[in-house]
Amino acid sequence: MVEPLQGLTNRAIIYSAPGESLETAVVSLPVQQPAEGEVLVKLYYSGVCHTDVSFCMNALPGLQVPTPKGQIGGHEGVGTVIAHGPGVTSPPIGSHVGIKYVADACLTCDNCIEGAEASCLNLKISGYLTPGTFQQYCIATARYVTPIPDNLDLAAAAPLMCGGVTVYTALRKAGLRPGDWVAIFGAGGGLGHLGIQYAKAMGGRVIALDVGSKKDFCFSQAADEFIDVTQFDVDEDVAAKIKLLSNGGVRTSLQCTSSSKAYTQAFSSLCFRGTLVCIGVPQNPLSFAPNLSAMVGQELRIISAKTGNRVDVKECLSLAARGFIKCHYQIRKMNELTNVFKDMQAGLIEGRVILDLEGV
Ligand SMILES: [Zn+2]
Ligand SMILES: [Zn+2]
Incomplete structure (x- = not known):
């Protein structure tokens, strides 16, 4: 029996009616003592990811049971x-750590041995069946939390735990080389x-x-070119524009949206031996049919990136700690999560929303 910690109250955000509405509520809960192999983390910030919206709406394909x-x-x-x-002796008391999409992986199953911890056969997911990071105190597996480099702003580090590591891993798996052109679909969003x-x-x-209203934002993030996708009716025209700008097609297309139309555009814009990286999942996962003639003829690849492993997170944080990555975020309070979810569904957020877990 795990004893609650005396004198502390944990404010947490719960999903009130998963699968039915985006309604959330801030509640007070006792703070639990960490058990063997666990640490108790006082959380300051949590990023809000589209996958959270999906968990709240039971909209993620392939889950074994609905979100409770x-x-x-x-x-x-x-x-x-x-x-x-x-x-437990590590990480030390007082050290800054991050909690990721993968709450825990066994590190011994065949998938973990391959380095695919996000596909661990004994996977635990933060915020789905395992209590996640929308709370002030979180129990976590000691050997699976991520040390945060000292010189990294804690709020800006939060979105790197999923959004940052996912796009970093996608680019690494695609084999991006210096000078390569990359097309990013949904470039103005949290991942993009x-x-x-x-x-x-x-x-x-x-x-x-992205949509035209995000043009200036994308340029402020150092994009070289911008395409307003709303200006095109025909998928081939988007691909033709990309090929024009990149002198023949992009080496990598990152698909950060859940639009099957964008998948067709992303695939059609590749150059010889180009790679489409699937990240966003369309409502109808069968809606994208690649041109297999082009695929064989141009030696194209379609790969996916779910999130990264511990090495990927370490590398992605290292780039940020050296000043190359600055997440664009807005801080919101815990009791605003429902509205944040609604804004995300409407595509109104530039960059990432981060919840300040100390300001209820
Ligand atoms: Zn996420
Ligand atoms: Zn495993």
Whole structure:
């Protein structure tokens, strides 16, 4: 039996009616003692990811059970270790750590041995069945939290726990080389704007694609070119514009949206041996049919990036700590999460929303 910690109250955001509405509520809960192998983390900030919206609406394909009522969401948290469970010595008390989408991986199954911790056969996901980072105190597996470099702003570090590491891993898996053109679909969003920055930090040249209102924002993130996707009725015209700007097609297309139309555009804009990286999942996952003739003829690749492993997170944080990555964010309060979800669904957010977990 785990004892609650006396004298502390944990304010947490729960999903009131998962699958039915975006309604959330801030509640007070006891703070639990960490058990063996665990640490207690006092969280300061949590990023809000589109996957949180999906968990709240039970809209993520392939989940075994629906998100339960009362689930504490969130998977981009940063804070300080304030207590060790029995047997734990690291990370030290007082150190800054991050909590990721993968709350815990066994590190011994075949997928983990491949380095695919996000596909661990014994995976635990923060904010789905495991209480996530939309709370002030979070129990976490000691060997799976991420040390945060000292010189990194804690709020800006939060979105790197999922959004940052996902786009970094996508670019790394695509084999981005200096000078390569990269097309980023959904470039003005949480993932997309970090994608622009990581692609540039890795030596790429970026064509940002989004709605026209995000043009200035994408250029402020150092995009080389911008395409307003609303100005085109025909998918082939978007691809033709990308090929014109990149002198024949992009080496990598990062698909950060959930639009099947954008998938067709992203695939059609590749150059010889180009790679489409699937990140966003369309409502109808069968809606994208690649041209297999082009795929074989041009030796194209389609790969995916779910999120990264511990090495990927370390590398993505290292680039940020050296000043190459600056997440664009707005701070919101815990009781604003429902409205944040609605704004995200409407595509109104530039960059990332970060919840200040101390200001309820
Ligand atoms: Zn996420
Ligand atoms: Zn595993």
